[in-house]
Amino acid sequence: MHDLAIKNGRVVDGTGNPWFRANIGMSEGRIAEITRFDSIRAKRIIDAKGLVVMPGVVDVHSHSDQTLLTYNRAENRVRQGITTDTVGSCGFSSYAFTKKFRGTMKGMLRFWTRQDYDVDWLTLAEWGDKLGEMGVGVNVIPLVGFGTVRRSVMGEEGEGGERNEPTDSELKAMKRLMEGAMRDGAFGITSGLEYVSQRNAYTEELIELCKVVSDRGGVYTSHIRSEDDYVVEAVKEFIKTCREAEISGCLSHHKACSSWNWGKPKETLRLLSEARANGVDVICDTYPWLYVAVRNVGLFFMKPGEPLDDAKRDELIRSFGSDRVWTKIRAEAEESYEQERSMIEETRKKLESHGTPGRIPWDPVVYFIIAHSKTRPDLEGRNFTEAARAMGIGDPWDAVRRLYLADEGSTTVALGSMSEDDLIAILRAPFTAVSTDGHAEDEPRSLHPRAYGTYPLLFERYVREMDVLGLEEAVRRVTSLPAGFLGLRDRGLLREGFWADIVVFDPSTIRNRATYAEPCLYPEGITHVLVNGEPVVKGGKYLGTLNGRVLKRTE
Numbered sequence: 001m002h003d004l005a006i007k008n009g010r011v012v013d014g015t016g017n018p019w020f021r022a023n024i025g026m027s028e029g030r031i032a033e034i035t036r037f038d039s040i041r042a043k044r045i046i047d048a049k050g051l052v053v054m055p056g057v058v059d060v061h062s063h064s065d066q067t068l069l070t071y072n073r074a075e076n077r078v079r080q081g082i083t084t085d086t087v088g089s090c091g092f093s094s095y096a097f098t099k100k101f102r103g104t105m106k107g108m109l110r111f112w113t114r115q116d117y118d119v120d121w122l123t124l125a126e127w128g129d130k131l132g133e134m135g136v137g138v139n140v141i142p143l144v145g146f147g148t149v150r151r152s153v154m155g156e157e158g159e160g161g162e163r164n165e166p167t168d169s170e171l172k173a174m175k176r177l178m179e180g181a182m183r184d185g186a187f188g189i190t191s192g193l194e195y196v197s198q199r200n201a202y203t204e205e206l207i208e209l210c211k212v213v214s215d216r217g218g219v220y221t222s223h224i225r226s227e228d229d230y231v232v233e234a235v236k237e238f239i240k241t242c243r244e245a246e247i248s249g250c251l252s253h254h255k256a257c258s259s260w261n262w263g264k265p266k267e268t269l270r271l272l273s274e275a276r277a278n279g280v281d282v283i284c285d286t287y288p289w290l291y292v293a294v295r296n297v298g299l300f301f302m303k304p305g306e307p308l309d310d311a312k313r314d315e316l317i318r319s320f321g322s323d324r325v326w327t328k329i330r331a332e333a334e335e336s337y338e339q340e341r342s343m344i345e346e347t348r349k350k351l352e353s354h355g356t357p358g359r360i361p362w363d364p365v366v367y368f369i370i371a372h373s374k375t376r377p378d379l380e381g382r383n384f385t386e387a388a389r390a391m392g393i394g395d396p397w398d399a400v401r402r403l404y405l406a407d408e409g410s411t412t413v414a415l416g417s418m419s420e421d422d423l424i425a426i427l428r429a430p431f432t433a434v435s436t437d438g439h440a441e442d443e444p445r446s447l448h449p450r451a452y453g454t455y456p457l458l459f460e461r462y463v464r465e466m467d468v469l470g471l472e473e474a475v476r477r478v479t480s481l482p483a484g485f486l487g488l489r490d491r492g493l494l495r496e497g498f499w500a501d502i503v504v505f506d507p508s509t510i511r512n513r514a515t516y517a518e519p520c521l522y523p524e525g526i527t528h529v530l531v532n533g534e535p536v537v538k539g540g541k542y543l544g545t546l547n548g549r550v551l552k553r554t555e
Contacts, residue, residue, distance in 0.1 A: 009048030056083025056501030090192030091147030101152035135546030161197030185552025257416030291414030449514030
């Protein structure tokens, strides 16, 4: 007799093959039997008649390592069907750093959770043990951040991290950190080449570290050097890195930002297809949203890394309301942008002279898009230059001020926008997985709805409503495709002997409820979620079960 069985479901096994009706029996956390006979016996039964039974979602790109020590239940993850979270993305991992980096790591974690940590760990093994002792709601796949490693060895920008080339001793130190993390069970390396201090590194430095990972069977995921004006050049750099390091790579959250770059994914997808045809093992992932990360407007008038709490928001509102103080704040913001623009242009020229692509500066009144305004919803989807015209104001900065005051400090902007035609083209590429680029939380904190509704939105809009992907193919994109890329040998498919990470949902009613106005709403239509054979969601109710594990790569 099995511990648990799911009966009468339409089984979509993750391969992309057509669904079939079957019963699934589970024992000791694994799938013990898949049968078409009704005679299956178990201590507990889930009746899935009329429902789809699929493998648990493997999110290939998340930032949950930055929040799991606070929000270890990961409710927003499991309630949208995620059973395995890949963490450490965009070059930012919360482990594998030097002692002198502890203070910086403490600040980074405070920014994401608004809590102070006693950062008493350095290595992946120590971080993993700490999380394991607490218990965790999802399985965790750790990747190591190039940015964390580089910054902890070379220093922050202005303290060494601004240099384009490490010394021999620094490169050796970075390699030792990477080797240590791989011994601890890391699945690979990640980069975020638009961010400090990774943006200063030549391609060769990244290739050298990727070789360390490749030699141990790991993978590479990359937030590439540019996702807008230089996106084609950045994709070429990604392919070159994978080819020369002989490493399997996933291009993270693939997109082309800003209307003047829409259409470029036609070429980037061609490049990825051509690379695959030539034996370079590359895929990509994307999320089914048309805005990039969402931020409160107030953050652009604060110091980098400073959290925006209620007291700070009230202070900003008072400051915006004073003509004298506003003039000073605006001048500082413009000066800060000008300094950033100058630095980016200088760095881009230096990188390009070495054969490494660069990026453009993001003019805040042109590049950023209004994602939500409670008083002027008609301005959503516009930048502040366009909003100023609609408001009858000549100065875009004055539009920022007036909107923020009218919204009582709740105005949010997206750091770029995409075309749905491009998104559909990327989704239809057979090597595209779907990710959230989100993080774990148990209370409303996110400003972007992708943290709560990515996979329900995929099945609601791009499967049921628009038929961009068939049901079985969509399931493959979120289960066996990312699992296979990461090297998971016993997850991502419904197979006897595999771990019982399973999602049960109604394909006719599954629905995302999270919006840019209300980003922290849980989805509908997902009735059951099992992690390692134990229900975390049962009958649509969240149970809070901590049955996840910190996984280790096996060679």
